[in-house]
Amino acid sequence: MSETPERYETRAAGTIRQIALVDVNCFYASAERAFDPSLEGRPLVVLSNNDGCAVTRSPEAKALGISVGEPWFKIAPRAKEWGLVAKSSNYELYGDISARVMELLSRYSAWLEVYSIDEAFLGVKGTPDELLRLGQTIKSAVRRNVGVPVCVGIAGTKTLAKLANKWAKNNPGLNGVCHWDSMPAPAREALMARLSVIELWGVATRLTKRLNGMGIHSILDLARADPVRIRDRFSVVLMRTVLELQGTACIPLEEERIGRDQLIFSRSFSTPITTAGDLRQVMSVYAQQASARLAKHGLQAKVLTAFAGTSHYNPQDTSYPSVCVTLPMPTADPVLLTRASHTLLPRIQEGTRYVRAGIMVTDLRPTGQQSPLPAFANPHEERGIGTLLEDISRRYGRGSVGLGHAGIRGGPDWSMQRTMLSPRYTTHWDELPVVKAA
DNA sequence: GAGAGGTAG
DNA sequence: GATTCTACCTCTC
Numbered sequence: 024m025s026e027t028p029e030r031y032e033t034r035a036a037g038t039i040r041q042i043a044l045v046d047v048n049c050f051y052a053s054a055e056r057a058f059d060p061s062l063e064g065r066p067l068v069v070l071s072n073n074d075g076c077a078v079t080r081s082p083e084a085k086a087l088g089i090s091v092g093e094p095w096f097k098i099a100p101r102a103k104e105w106g107l108v109a110k111s112s113n114y115e116l117y118g119d120i121s122a123r124v125m126e127l128l129s130r131y132s133a134w135l136e137v138y139s140i141d142e143a144f145l146g147v148k149g150t151p152d153e154l155l156r157l158g159q160t161i162k163s164a165v166r167r168n169v170g171v172p173v174c175v176g177i178a179g180t181k182t183l184a185k186l187a188n189k190w191a192k193n194n195p196g197l198n199g200v201c202h203w204d205s206m207p208a209p210a211r212e213a214l215m216a217r218l219s220v221i222e223l224w225g226v227a228t229r230l231t232k233r234l235n236g237m238g239i240h241s242i243l244d245l246a247r248a249d250p251v252r253i254r255d256r257f258s259v260v261l262m263r264t265v266l267e268l269q270g271t272a273c274i275p276l277e278e279e280r281i282g283r284d285q286l287i288f289s290r291s292f293s294t295p296i297t298t299a300g301d302l303r304q305v306m307s308v309y310a311q312q313a314s315a316r317l318a319k320h321g322l323q324a325k326v327l328t329a330f331a332g333t334s335h336y337n338p339q340d341t342s343y344p345s346v347c348v349t350l351p352m353p354t355a356d357p358v359l360l361t362r363a364s365h366t367l368l369p370r371i372q373e374g375t376r377y378v379r380a381g382i383m384v385t386d387l388r389p390t391g392q393q394s395p396l397p398a399f400a401n402p403h404e405e406r407g408i409g410t411l412l413e414d415i416s417r418r419y420g421r422g423s424v425g426l427g428h429a430g431i432r433g434g435p436d437w438s439m440q441r442t443m444l445s446p447r448y449t450t451h452w453d454e455l456p457v458v459k460a461a
Numbered sequence: 462g463a464g465a466g467g468t469a470g
Numbered sequence: 471g472a473t474t475c476t477a478c479c480t481c482t483c
Contacts, residue, residue, distance in 0.1 A: 072474055095473095139469075141470080227467070229468090259480075284478080285477075289476080465482080469476100469478085470476095
């Protein structure tokens with residue numbers, strides 16, 4: 024199965040079609056550093072919503088033994104002694120940096136799959152040498168133009184590109200770029216023999232346990248397994264992983280997903296909510312966010328689910344009320360969505376401590392696929408209230424206008440706690456970075 | 462078609 | 471006292 028260099032020579036001009044995986048190193052931390060050079064070289068963690076736990080660590084923070092998911096309250100007491108800096112999640116900043124990275128990457132390939140906020144697959148072509156050079160070019164272009172470090176893994180399949188990317192990250196000698204097929208076969212096998220299957224894309228704890236039970240421990244063990252047997256014992260998903268390890272590409276590059284199946288707006292609260300009145304306000308905010316997001320994607324929802332929940336860390340007195348409302352017609356209208364979300368309120372027991380709540384819209388479809396019968400036309404949509412709210416929010420900032428109970432300003436102590444938030448450097452005029460020339 | 466189980470970032 | 475959030479896929483019933 025291994026691709027030998029000889030095999031390339033037999034093809035026209037030695038050119039092959041491959042997949043590059045470009046991934047920003049510890050993305051949130053790097054995005055923070057891009058605008059605050061004083062963070063360079065220091066241990067840095069970025070915290071989850073409500074400053075709950077560490078989600079991203081700079082290499083220096085990793086070296087301190089801080090793990091992902093570690094609660095901030097456990098780390099905080101030693102932060103000073105370590106010189107550790109913590110930042111609250113600044114999704115607006117990260118989203119903007121991500122868009123810049125992706126735009127830049129799109130200049131290097133017409134075949135781009137944005138896989139997540141910080142990584143993308145690119146279809147690439149060239150001889151092994153050209154591919155290695157392309158990887159280096161991309162790496163330095165992103166660093167220079169956007170200011171964040173990336174690593175590049177290039178291989179014949181997505182699974183191997185992921186693996187190559189991981190190797191590029193962990194092996195400083197590669198200077199951030201690994202072309203899988205340019206590695207000598209014995210080196211590739213040694214690497215695969217050293218790594219546990221859990222390091223693979225698509226394999227996590229459950230599968231690892233079951234694979235280990237069959238005597239499959241290393242990636243090399245899995246690469247040598249019989250794909251059909253794996254399909255029968257596990258699933259087609261894991262069979263694809265085996266085939267991809269063997270060099271057969273079977274996970275295609277996907278064009279941009281436009282139709283989502285569902286959207287969820289949900290959050291844990293910094294302080295629990297105990298009254299239906301407060302929850303009404305929360306629901307109104309989420310319903311209007313959902314409305315705006317649906318409109319942005321040109322989608323309408325047919326079903327809305329509203330839910331709330333108490334903490335799982337408090338097993339006595341648990342409650343997970345939820346309602347599922349089928350909307351009278353597919354809609355993105357904020358008035359209808361807000362009203363639907365409020366059907367949860369009668370299920371709320373006053374005094375119960377709800378720590379999370381949210382809404383989910385499902386059964387989404389493109390706007391205006393078939394126009395509703397006149398009798399069912401929605402008066403709010405006609406008057407464009409959704410668009411109006413969005414325009415105002417865009418111009419004057421989120422929270423400047425809201426419908427009904429979402430419009431109440433001040434004192435919502437359930438809003439997200441983000442005490443270590445950095446400025447939204449790139450998306451708000453009053454938060455631009457200031458540069459001083461001596 | 463719904464729900465369970467699994468996974469990713 | 472404190473432990474993220476969103477979205478997808480496949481399998482089973």
